Amino acid sequence: MDKRLWNAPDDAEFDQLLASSLPDSPPDEVARAVTPWRRVMEQLVWGLALTGITLQVGGLQYWLPALGTLLCLMAFRALRRENPWLRAGWMVSAVRTGAVWGILILNAFLWRQTPAGQTVMTVLTGAGQLAQLGQLVCLWQGLDQVRRAAGRVQGTGAGWVQGTGAGWLVVWYAGLYALALVRYNGLLIPLAMIGAYLLILYRLYRLSREMETTGYGLHPAPSRLSDRALTVLLAVVLVLGLAAGYGFGGRIPMDWQPAQSSADPQAAAVRQELAAMGFPKTVLADLTDDEVLACRGARRVVVSERDLPLTDFGIQGRQGALRSTGVAVELPGEREQWKLFQHFQWVEPALWWGTECIQLWPVYELLPEGWAEAEPVTGRLLCEQNGQTMTAPYAYLGEQSYTATSIFWGEEQRRDVFASFSLPRSAENRRGYLTYTVQEVNDGWIVDSWMNYVHQTSAFQYPVCSALEAYQTSNTGLNSAFALVQDALQFYPNDDPAVPFGQE
Template structure:
């Protein structure tokens, strides 16, 4: 065989041998430690990523928690240390599912309890990391090899530093955040480095028996978390009012006096006797109405402005009677002593679907404060008329925040609105009184109304928080103004000149 022929034969043998050798990916898949360690590593990574959009702050940790559990589940048959780490991952799986359910409710732990739970979780992860290190070292010794380095030891030290800082005044400082980020990076690098040195320990791997495959387990857990969020949201946001059958109205003379001032008969009929009595001595009445639209075709439309242009008849809107459309009315009733009673009504007509925790805030510009008289939810069901107090109705300092204006605190009336399923003619009102200065001529009031068209609000937000922000599909504003007796007198004098 000549030299060129031998070279050609050597090249052919080399090509054939190269084709027969498995790829690097194939070698990794043969290593039984590769997949569990990859799950554990990516579980840690996804739990450490915080992205506050598209619900990724919930989806990524959920996926990370289940991946970590699947990794430790596969390793639990390889010794006590791995079983301890698996038990901790199971506890994390249960806690994270509970957290997802509570995040959609007002019952999520707050204050010092949150810090205690966070410290407990950090301690559990430290124990889990130490158990993983102990188990991996035992496997390496069983395989007759020693790791060239101990990266998990450094990772455990950094995790311990995070735990120690949690019990110091620096717990919420920048230093604690920096230490946490360093610990995260060190742990991830340590897991990747240790994973690469387990090829020779493959024969020591004992796969734990499982009844549910990893894919079914992951998808099942994700589905359970989704169902938990939806279920807890429905429970937290659908709060049927403490309703009772409406009694027959009394105070017929007082009600006739209010109608004589111009108050519509339907409005007078909806008022309770106690609230009619609060309007005793009224001598002037005016009102303004807006049609508020929620959903994709959101907006507002003035229907009638009886305070500025009472001569113009009400507008017949093309949107009247459509779903997610509400009639908002502000009535101004002047009382003796420079007081102006404000009656704010919200009426969903025959298409009301206020089942999932609607909310409102109201602001009046009284010169010396606003006195909340009360309010009521009204509806009909099975031929009966019902009334109920407005849940969470309050007049106090409310702190709200949004991405444009930041956090701010002001005094306002707030409350929530929720009717039982099957309720018809859903409506309600709030009555408060503004104390005015003697020279006050004009004023205005504002209502922000949030309409929840479905039950899931994640994370949970209270009534005042829901109303914060800009108008849009779920939130609309109803503003109107009024003239006092002094304002009307001044305008009459100007007109006479």
């Protein structure tokens, strides 16, 4: 067999052949593996983008900043061994992540609306904002030191423009806070600031390329948890917190106690007189002895009763029905006086029991020229549990001021009577009422008293709010987790007999 001679290339020729067989630059995924600067700066830039520019759509204003804080935390965690400023930035980022994610969880609890909860929310919000500013200062100084170590900056004259761009972030956020303080409503300056923010982020992204060309080696600080494990851990904490909020923190605490049976013979006699005049016995049985005795010597009783299925108010599916009973009792006296009762009863149970709210439009507020308040609004709640009648006061009952907005009247400040409460999930015959007394100012005016009942139809809302908060902040309409049911007691007192409007 012929033997062919083969001459092995020398070292120079071998290096040339090897170089020609390789691509000019490695693929991006390989580059990111061998140049940690690019991966860290991508995390940092995306984190700053998500926390700096928020979208008020579909709850993204809550979730995107939370993701942004996590990305910033990962980036600072990898950089924490580079210099003291970046180590401080890592600790500040941890504080900010805890504050933002803590607010995410508290948003699932109604407890945040209590004075203690509002204090905690204020502390977390303030801590998050301060940590955000501190994070930017640490980033500015930390990256400037990195560039010095890499030989990109000579001496001590690192300017704001020639530097990493992180210093401009501090200026940018200071300008943003200034616009918030003066309540700037224009469009030109915010658009300019968005453009400036994007340029600053691009300058930060370019820093990774600069550091690669210098040959400065970044050695990410070792961590017990990988980025993926850290993300999973925080996600589990978030899910558990939200589940606890929706499962246990979406209701108003109530003080339910066994109802005391009536033992006053005078009250029993007045009850019989009122029943004989047409006062509904089911409503009469719910009143306290003091409320019944306040109707002693009644001249007339006017009753309006309607069943109000929630489907009649645009709610899809079987969602229960309310029976609204309005009762007016004319009291003795020289001037005409009426004691009014607005009673509700769930005749068909609802699918979900969360929070409830009643907005009362009393006669003296709707028609102040004809009627004046004689006695303030009172009332209570009742239900049946394990064969026993239980009662509770409203969690809140009184007047509140709020800003109302309508397509007809625009924005206006209003002050109305509200009752806020939760009904038991395991109970029957859930019901309640409000009562007040009015006195005639001028003759000839109708009686017009409205009850606006807000019922929570679903647990799925974020942030979680009560029916009272949802109604006062809804402006042009309640969100999909609440339904509004309305009824009115309306009649002309000078008619004999006085008959409610619509029931002639």
